[in-house]
Amino acid sequence: MMIQIDQLTKLYDDHLAVDQLSFELSAGKICGLIGPNGAGKTTTMRCMAGLIPATRGELTVAGCHVSGDSLQLKQRLAYVPDDPPLFDDLTVGQHLEFIGRLYNVDDHRTKANGLLSQFDLLSKINAGATTLSRGMRQKLAICCAYLFDPQVLLLDEPLTGLDPPGIRSLLLSVRKRADAGATVVISSHLLAMIDDVVTHLLVMQRGRLQYFGAAADLRSQFPHAKTLEEAYFAATSNESGLPESAALDQVLEIKNMASDLTEPTLDHLALPRSESLGEASL
Numbered sequence: 001m002m003i004q005i006d007q008l009t010k011l012y013d014d015h016l017a018v019d020q021l022s023f024e025l026s027a028g029k030i031c032g033l034i035g036p037n038g039a040g041k042t043t044t045m046r047c048m049a050g051l052i053p054a055t056r057g058e059l060t061v062a063g064c065h066v067s068g069d070s071l072q073l074k075q076r077l078a079y080v081p082d083d084p085p086l087f088d089d090l091t092v093g094q095h096l097e098f099i100g101r102l103y104n105v106d107d108h109r110t111k112a113n114g115l116l117s118q119f120d121l122l123s124k125i126n127a128g129a130t131t132l133s134r135g136m137r138q139k140l141a142i143c144c145a146y147l148f149d150p151q152v153l154l155l156d157e158p159l160t161g162l163d164p165p166g167i168r169s170l171l172l173s174v175r176k177r178a179d180a181g182a183t184v185v186i187s188s189h190l191l192a193m194i195d196d197v198v199t200h201l202l203v204m205q206r207g208r209l210q211y212f213g214a215a216a217d218l219r220s221q222f223p224h225a226k227t228l229e230e231a232y233f234a235a236t237s238n239e240s241g242l243p244e245s246a247a248l249d250q251v252l253e254i255k256n257m258a259s260d261l262t263e264p265t266l267d268h269l270a271l272p273r274s275e276s277l278g279e280a281s282l
């Protein structure tokens, strides 16, 4: 297993942010981490990355026991937060130069240029980090993470600031990395966007696990749901005590009332669907 989380519990003072969360992922899996605001998604990722200590629980990531300062874990894992911290004094190119040297990446300049081109950032290679837009900062952080080919990638809300070609590049690259053996956890509220790329889903609500398993199984557990979004609503509505179909009907009713507020889908991005996605070149 590439990720083994056993009974992860995180308290901020007396606030229970994550409550006895357990799940496992093997190499090559892409897990969508979804749940309402405040569900505990970022907290879970930060604990997995060893950035904050778990209050309780056993966490093993990329063969490393997550406990405080583990150099090996840092070499094998990349965590990209939704508002990535960059070095104000460095240019885009210098960020990649720094990471390339730090991680001893072979031929890091060629690789860095390839990544910058993939994420449409090559023209900004000499731009200072402070002059980048929010989406460009996000893309640079993703390039830095990809440069050293980590075994585990934790991407916290990576789609939020990206333009449609950026989203397309990111999702294709996630699929390609997973095909090459990386394990990816990707948190997002844009369910329609990640629907086609995830192999697994972890649904959290108020710190607790609502569902973990293969994405296809979530749909079979909620057979009335036609999309991942509907299955998600059904999974997170069951605290209401309603039977699944009634909870879903209630959700669909609310959604129909707001039917003009349609969410963008992969079709809007002209992203190839599952069969062709794996073969698409970047």
Ligand SMILES: Nc1ncnc2c1ncn2[C@@H]1O[C@H](COP(=O)(O)OP(=O)(O)OP(=O)(O)O)[C@@H](O)[C@H]1O
Pocket: 012, 015, 016, 017, 035, 036, 037, 038, 039, 040, 041, 042, 043, 044
């Ligand atoms: N540093 C902190 N100190 C105290 N409470 C915190 C801290 N960070 C998060 N929390 C609380 O822990 C809970 C989980 O927060 P977290 O950021 O993990 O949620 P999330 O699922 O990532 O939310 P979102 O979708 O809004 O990003 C929330 O109630 C939040 O207020």
